Amino acid sequence: TFRPGMLDLSALEEQVEIHKALPGVWAMKDPRSMFLFPAWSQVGLDRVRLVAVVRPPSDTVKSIEKRDNIREDRAEAIVDTYLRRLVEIAEAVPLPVIRFPGTGDSLIEQVRRLAASLALPRDEEAARGFYDESLVRNRSPLKDTSPAYDRLLRAARYPAKVPAVNLRSLKLASEPEWPLVT
Numbered sequence: 001t002f003r004p005g006m007l008d009l010s011a012l013e014e015q016v017e018i019h020k021a022l023p024g025v026w027a028m029k030d031p032r033s034m035f036l037f038p039a040w041s042q043v044g045l046d047r048v049r050l051v052a053v054v055r056p057p058s059d060t061v062k063s064i065e066k067r068d069n070i071r072e073d074r075a076e077a078i079v080d081t082y083l084r085r086l087v088e089i090a091e092a093v094p095l096p097v098i099r100f101p102g103t104g105d106s107l108i109e110q111v112r113r114l115a116a117s118l119a120l121p122r123d124e125e126a127a128r129g130f131y132d133e134s135l136v137r138n139r140s141p142l143k144d145t146s147p148a149y150d151r152l153l154r155a156a157r158y159p160a161k162v163p164a165v166n167l168r169s170l171k172l173a174s175e176p177e178w179p180l181v182t
Helices: 010-020 031-035 037-042 057-068 072-092 104-117 124-130 147-155
Strands: 052-054 097-099
Touching: 010 037, 031 037, 031 072, 052 072, 052 147, 057 072, 072 147, 097 104, 097 147
Parallel strands: 052 097
Antiparallel strands: none
């Protein structure tokens, strides 16, 4: 938790302005960004459509371990923190969840549904040629799940049209109001 009003957000503001000037839809894929909603709102990005892409927790733990050379227990704590935050968001607003990797057909069907709910154009032939199972790395032999992962999948909602969420009005319990009560 942080107070974005006390930080220099000029670099973030510059990136938002660059992306606002681009034609069409722009997206950001970084799980840490879901902790920055107050900062996004502070720089004027108030309305967003949120989508989650998740892998089985054991795969994500293995990926973090290998990429960042972090002990397994610490990687598990990071993954659990991400998942609990996603659950909190999914319980507050409609949040489509794409489960990756799955089979090629199931992933393509999930993306097809998501594109329809976001009113995005799709090239079906390109989609069929895009997914390649051999590109999936860092798979864990374990297929365990976690309570937060299971809660997230239960909380996932696929509205006919994914609504824009007002970040200023999205109040999450993990973001206490400032100043903190002492």
